[in-house]
Amino acid sequence: MSSYLIAESTSRNYDCNRDQGIKFNTSREDTFGFLKSATISGVGIEGNWPLENPQAEAAVAAVLESVRWTGEKTDPIEIVAWFNLAGKNFMKKALKEKERSITFNFEVYEYDPEKKAHFLAFAPSADLTGNVSLESVNQNGESKLKRVLHIDSDFDPNFTSEKIFRGFFQAAPDKKQEMKYNLNESDKYIEVWGVGA
Numbered sequence: 001m002s003s004y005l006i007a008e009s010t011s012r013n014y015d016c017n018r019d020q021g022i023k024f025n026t027s028r029e030d031t032f033g034f035l036k037s038a039t040i041s042g043v044g045i046e047g048n049w050p051l052e053n054p055q056a057e058a059a060v061a062a063v064l065e066s067v068r069w070t071g072e073k074t075d076p077i078e079i080v081a082w083f084n085l086a087g088k089n090f091m092k093k094a095l096k097e098k099e100r101s102i103t104f105n106f107e108v109y110e111y112d113p114e115k116k117a118h119f120l121a122f123a124p125s126a127d128l129t130g131n132v133s134l135e136s137v138n139q140n141g142e143s144k145l146k147r148v149l150h151i152d153s154d155f156d157p158n159f160t161s162e163k164i165f166r167g168f169f170q171a172a173p174d175k176k177q178e179m180k181y182n183l184n185e186s187d188k189y190i191e192v193w194g195v196g197a
Contacts, residue, residue, distance in 0.1 A: 012122055012181065012191075014067045014108045018082050021063040022161075024053040031121070033064035033108035035081045038090075040104075040132065040149065040169065041097035045090040049083075055109055055118065062087050065166065067108055067122065073173070073195055076133045076148075079106065080168040083151065088165040091151035100131040100147060102171045112184045119185050125178040128193065133170040 017030035024032075032053075037046050038061055047059035062081035069077045083091060105128065110121040133148040151167035173194030181189045 010071045012067065012069045012071060014064075014110075014122060016064040016066060016108065018063055018065055021053060021056075022051055022082075024051075024055070029111035029113070031108065031110050032118075033067065033106060033122075034060040035062035035064060035079060036105040036107060037061050037127070038102070038104040038169075040091075040094040040102050041099050042101065043090060043094040043097060045087060048086045055107070055120075061090075062167070063164075064106065064108065067106065069193075071191070073176075073192055076130075076170045076172040077128070077193070078148075078168065078170045079104070080166070082156075082164045083167050085163050085165075088151055088167070091149075091165075091167050095149060095151065100134070101129075102132050102169070103127050103129045104169075104171065115185060119182060120180070121182050123180050124193075125180055125190070128171070128173070128177055128179075129175065130171045130173045130194070133172050 014031055016033045020028055020030040021032035034056055045061045047061055050059040062083045065080040065082060067079060105124055107120060108122040109118045112119050134145045135148050136143050137146045148170035152165050155163035155165050176192060176194045176196040179191045179193055181191050
């Protein structure tokens, strides 16, 4: 088994192919990923979306569109994902709550052209915890703070298998946590998100 090294702080930006995540195609080399689970503002969503993808060992909470992180320990992680109807209802319920706590877990897979197979490229070592980020918005001429949390009300009409909805959130860490960053099956690194003991 390859040991993990400590990675330098650099940005991690992944654009994922939604359709490859939902229904895996062995002839495609696209990056894809999953939001495995999330609890936002005390509202939890476990895996409820079974996929035709061998990397999804169990049903997932959502299929990733993108993951963004600057690599700085205290900077937020931004997740954009596609939710099925149950996931949309979870997000709508979370939006009604006031508190900002969040716990989430995700996986991103990339293609290794030498091995001709996908591998786990980026994922937390365990569930990540923190708080939903705040942004300043202008409402009726007043500046107010709003959580960076959203779900579309309309489904994607171009996806005909079922109704799916685009949503996103941004989370800041509440303590020191670890994430696994892999260049391939051999070159593996640990990155730190958050600060603390």
